[in-house]
Amino acid sequence: MKITTDRISEFNKSNHSSYKTELDFLKNKLVKKGIDTEEIISKVADFQVAIPSWALGAGGTRFGRFSYGGEPASLEQKLDDIGVLHALTQSAGAVSLHIPWDIPKDVKAIKEKAQSHGIVFDAMNSNTFQDQPEAKETYKYGSLSAVNDAPRDYAIGHNLEVIKIGEELGSKSLTVWLADGANFPGQNNFQRVLQNTENSLKSIYGKMPKDWKMFIEYKPYEPNFYSTVIQDWGTSFMLANACGERAYTLVDLGHHLPNTNIEQIVATLMLKGKLGGFHFNDSKYGDDDITVGSIKPYSLFLIFNELVYGMENNPQNPDLAWMIDASHNTKDPLEDLLQSLEAILIAYTQALLVDQKALKQAQQENDVVTCQEILQDAYRTDVRPLLKAAREKSGAAINPLSAYRNLEVRKYLVKERGTKSKATGL
Ligand SMILES: [Mn+2]
Secondary structure: OOOOHHHHHHHHHOOOHHHHHHHHHHHHHHHHOOOOHHHHHHHHHHOOOEEEHHHOOOOOEOOEOOOOOOOOOOHHHHHHHHHHHHHHHOOOOEEEOEOOOOOOOOHHHHHHHHHHOOOEEOOEEOOOOOOOOOOOOOOOOOOOOOOOHHHHHHHHHHHHHHHHHHHHHOOOEEEEEOOOEEOOOOOOOHHHHHHHHHHHHHHHHHHOOOOOEEEEEOOOOOOOOOEEOOOOHHHHHHHHHHHOOOEEEEEEOOOOOOOOOHHHHHHHHHHOOOEEEEEEOEOOOOOOOEOOOOOOHHHHHHHHHHHHHHHHHOOOOOOOEEEEOOOOOOOOHHHHHHHHHHHHHHHHHHHHHOOHHHHHHHHHOOOHHHHHHHHHHHHOOOOHHHHHHHHHHHOOOOOHHHHHHHOOHHHHHHHHHOOOOOOOOO
C-alpha cells in the first residue's frame, strides 16, 4: 500500500479550519515571549526518527503473543509499512534493521523499495541474545563475554556479518546490545566477562569501516536477573572509550531501574561527546516496551530539554541516531508508532520552547522557583498546532492518526496479507 501526496492533501483540506485558529492563537502567545515560531516549525519538520523493523508486527511477552491482522511477513512489507508511517508524518524516514530477522535476499530491490518510500537505512542491530536454527555455537552462557573462545568468536563473526550487510544497504552504524550476564551469583567472574566483552568489542570496532560508528547499549537486568555485563551507562561509556572515538553510548529509555535520572545521564554523555544513539519507549516498571509518552510525559520532556541543550551547546557530540524501540501486544502496531512519533515531537517542541537565557539567569541567581516555572511553562504549553504546521509544511497529514483510520490502512493490509501473517523475528 502506498499513500499518495494527493490523498494526503485531500485529507488535509477537510481538516484545515480549526487548526489554523489554534495555530494563530499559539503563535501570538509565543511571539510575545520573543519565540521564533517559524524556526521551531522548521526544526520539528526536519526531525526524523528511525523505525525498527521489529515494531511493525504485534510484539509479545513470554506468556503469549496476540497477532494483529495484516502484519508484514517480509522485509519488503516492513518497508511498505514504514512507508505508510513516513507518508503520514514525514518524520519516520529511516529504518533500523535487525539481523538475522531482516537479511535482504535482493539488496538492490530492497534499496529501491526503501528509496521509493523516502527511507534510509539507519543503525544495524546485531542479535546474540538467541540461537538461530542453523547456529554452530550457542549463546546460552554468553556471546561477546563468553568464557569459551568458540561462542565468543562466533558472536564477533556475526557482528562483522551485520556490518557487511549494512554496508551494502548504505547504513553507517552498528548497535550492539548484549543480553550477556548471569542468573545466579557465582555464575560469572565479573572481571573476566567484562574484559572478554571489551576485547570482543575492540576486535569488531577494529574491523568496522572508517566512516562507521558503534553504539553500545546498556541494560540493568533481563533476560538475566542477577547481573548484566553491560549494566549501565558508566560501563557502556568505559567500553566506548576503550574502543575508540567512533564508539558511543546508546541510551534506551526502558533500560534503567525505576526513578533513574535519565536526563542527567544524557547531559553527562553529551558533555563528553559520547552520546551516539537514543531509543524511545515508555515504562512503568522496567523494560515495558510501551508507547512513548504514555506513562511519563514529563520525564520525556525533561530528557528532551537536556537533548536540545546538548544539540545546541555540545558540538563535540555527534548527531544522534533516534529510534523508537517498543513492541507490545495490544494496539495496532502502526497506530502505536504514530502515537509514539507524536509524543516524541511534542516533547521535542516543548523543549525547544524553554527560555534557555532566562533559565541560565535564574540558575545564576539561585532562583529555584523561577527555574521550575520556566521548565513547566514550556511543558504546559499545548504545542500540537505547531506540530500540525510542521506536518503541513513537509507534506504530511495534519492529523496522521485520523488520516490512518480515515484511509482504512489496516483494513487494506489485512485484505492484502491476510489475518494470519506474522512479522519475521516475532
Ligand atoms: Mn533499545
